[in-house]
Amino acid sequence: MYKFTNLSAHKPTSFVSLTGNEDALPVIEDDVSFVPDIQRMMYGLGDVPQPHVESAALIESITLDQILSLLHQASEIMELRGGTVLAPEDILFLMKRNHKSLKRLITYLGVKDEAQLHSSALNGNLPSGAVPDIMTIPETEEDILKFPQVDLNTPLDWKKGRKKYCLVFLKNLNIEESDLNQLVDLAKETRLNRINNIALSLSPMAYESFHAARCKSFCSNNITFGRFLKWVAKRGGWNEEISQPVLDILIYVAKETVACVVDMVMTLKEEADLKTKKCSVLSSAITPDEIREVIRQCGKKTQVAVYENESIIPNLFAFVHKMHLVQPPNPDSTLAFSVGVQCIANLMSNNDTMRNYVADNFAPNISEWLKTEGSKQQNYVCAVLLNLDQVGKLSRELYNKEFVRDLVRVSESGSEFGILLLQNFISCHLFRQLYDSGEEEQKVFLLQLLDSMITDESYYAAEVTAMCNKFKKACDRIMTEVPSAGPYSALELAILLEFMCSTSYKSGYISSFQSDSSLVVSSSYLLRGIHEVVSQKKNWKESLKEAVDVLKNKNSEMTNKPFFGVKGNLIRLLGNLAFRNKRNQDLVREAGCIPIILDSCKLDGDNPFIKEWSILTIRNLCDGNPENQTFIKNMNYQGCDFSVAQELSLSLDGGEGSGINIAPVLRRS
Template sequence: MAAAAAAAGEMAEAAARLRRLTAAEPSTRLESVRALTGLFRQAQPREMAEESLFRDLLEILMSASNEIEQACKDSSELLDLDTCLVLIAECFRCLRNACVQCAKNQHVMRNLGLIATSVHLIKLLDGMKVKEEPLLIAFRCSLQFLGNIAAGNGDSQNSIWKCAFPDLFLTCLTYSDEKIVAYCCMVLFTCLNSEKVKELLDPGNLSVALHIIKVYKEQLESEWSLLIVTDYLLQCPELVKALYAKLSNQERVTLLELIMARVSEKNSFTSEEMNVFMRHADFLAGCFQEKCKAVLKLTSAADAEDEEALVTIRLLDILCEMTSNNGQLKYLQTLPDLLETAIDTLRLTHLAGKQTVNIFTTTHSMTWQEEISHPAVGFKAHLIRLIGNLCYKNKENQDKVSRKFENLTNATLFDK
């Protein structure tokens, strides 16, 4: 009881001090906001916070916005920018802390309009020419606040989506500061759901999903971008197809590796997840059939890093993995042209290896360095694996293979 009374007393004193100083200079208001930030690290003061306190913080942020706008319009306006930015950052820290596991405060802040005000202020910060540390810190704290007010709160998530999608997300995903990009991914992940993912299919919004792939590729330590891809983007086959068409070959390899990791998981899949995977399988099989001959470029050492060929190799890897799963295997076995494409590609790689000594030559003696670095190592073996999987317990496919090779002996096709 004594601790609760003391916390209530501290809260009342800090709130009253802030109210008295809302019109004071930024440096004076800063200490009062810092005191509240510290108090909101504890659950009890968060629960005790009254609406008037958040209204005061909103007033400070709106005043700071007006000052920045005025200074940007009139260069003769005097503004202690660093102090103003430090105050903005502290206000967002305070609001961020007040949201933690406190739905009451989240609702109060949203109803006061703090989400819209924050998004407006972020746009102002982005438009400022000075990109020094005080501005970056304020920018980061604003995104952390949006992440916390959205956490576990559907109404706040919808409000942020309405205010920030897609423009603000695009701005932050392409920002030069890695922390801002990471915090933006956190906010985006928190706000997404299966319905909002469908909005990414709109041609004007697809850039958001494209930039998520780019972020993951360039910042592999970004956990939030990975979660967005695995938990949302990969759950929408139409979106994967649209993304694939727009990505560079390097980015396609990244996307395919993420699909491969998901397919390789040993967890059992629900019927809905299996349906998604079968639609992925259909699309990826079509991509492989279209581009499989690109691997023949790898007969030249100079083309060992050919990006289109590397994409084809990844496609084959995924198809091998998918045909190792009974649920996806049965579907892939019914695709009319996949088996024939695999057989024809195997024949072409074999012939390419006989024409000159190259990576497809069965007698080609590679150095240890070539063994571990050449992307085509194992390609023929994977083709044979795919063909074998497609024939597994499938008499029709077995007969197709027999007919295809009726004029060829095993010694001719698979000589060592």
């Protein structure tokens, strides 16, 4: 049976030495968290003195995602240039279109150079013509192993000036320092003004704490490089080498990410205050919901920017389709296809304009992508299709049998978005199109999916009625064509019967079931036919042994039989149909099923719980029906298999009247 539940956490791998020597450092087992540090940073950026732990944890997760994304993209640039170790050039190349971010980074590196210069001058250790970098001096033997000296193959060494090093490379990209200096960074100015206003309102003692919070970063005071690297490695699963120059930039990017999130939340609060005429910017702490909202708005802006660029979307779809056509698939094409499809799904999320555009221009290609290999890739494709269904542009594909069969196939394999898409179709009363288009073995899955969605309400009455009619036709087909009935005919009947049993007792459907007298007749005569066939092939010993084997899970072949459980479910269905319904109670008696149900009050390996269902059905047949009660009362002894009685050491003799005397048989020694 399939299980349908609402739909995994990433398990980072062990930390590996950045030198490539795995024996140099032990595997780090302790967890690393920057949540307390981020709380202090949030206070220094404008939040309340005691920020919410949940908000800091969410920002930590966002920051780590940004760092990992930057590392992965920089690694691709490194491979394209033929490098073996990440260098600042790789990150600067990624940032080349965002001049404001470049300006902030260059300014930060320049301040860092000056700070190191002043520190060295005060200590009397200033080398001639160089700006020493005391942050690159290893603090422990462990740090020496983590910070290999990387040959950057440039005229200027990173130690001699970070800012100048970056400007030399940016000049090769036609980005001059003068161009960066002319930029007006309103977001940064707004941040500084907000912080300055807070500082002016504080007492000297409170300002001391606020100043310490402003100075907090991912590598300050007692926070070492090693802790940041452990965080990236253990929490993020990054095990590649990170050079010291790249580490400097990553630490800046991490702090800047926290600052940008706080900036956006503060802007959101200010906009809300303008509408409500309140002042909550400085009085209330940043909440996780506010952070999620600003992230959602960022995604929306990206969607708009992509949509306005007429060439991006067609080129993206052409690239993804090209990767889909690569045969046989290779790791590179599979990864490219996965990332491309995820990007398309994200672009359409909560964006009906984008959904309609994609549906009108690329729906046939997306349907074809369902044939791709790999469960993850199939799930991503279903996510795209689910977005198309949100604007009603996918129902027309249900007339394409190949599409339906591909969708059911990937859903059967466990695709969460595929199951959600099928549930959407069923909710829109499109189940019959799915059922008629699916392959024989897929109908079992679809019926079980429909069954999982049915509640006590009669929302799916049309679908249930249609399946009831199919069940009656299946009964007639089985009764007339038993020798030629294929395995899927029997399997379909069995799963239809199980569906009828699980639905017929629900308050929203029981009246429609009980009003169908032909269903009672078809079920009764099928029960008679199955009972006659089975009683000729098996004796009570075989039934008992099979029942014990099933209970002990030793006979898996029996549970895979097409008619496994059918007799028990027929009795169960008749019990539901006869519940407080005299007409149906009489129909069951007139069809001659009461003796069969009484005879079924025993263990049977082919029909689990048939004894219990039979007893309950007899109770429902007799409830408020004197005729059925009298019928059972007047039943008398007509014969018994003597071997059965002998095996039980019993003697059955006709006594006075119409009763039966049961006496023990004394065995001779």
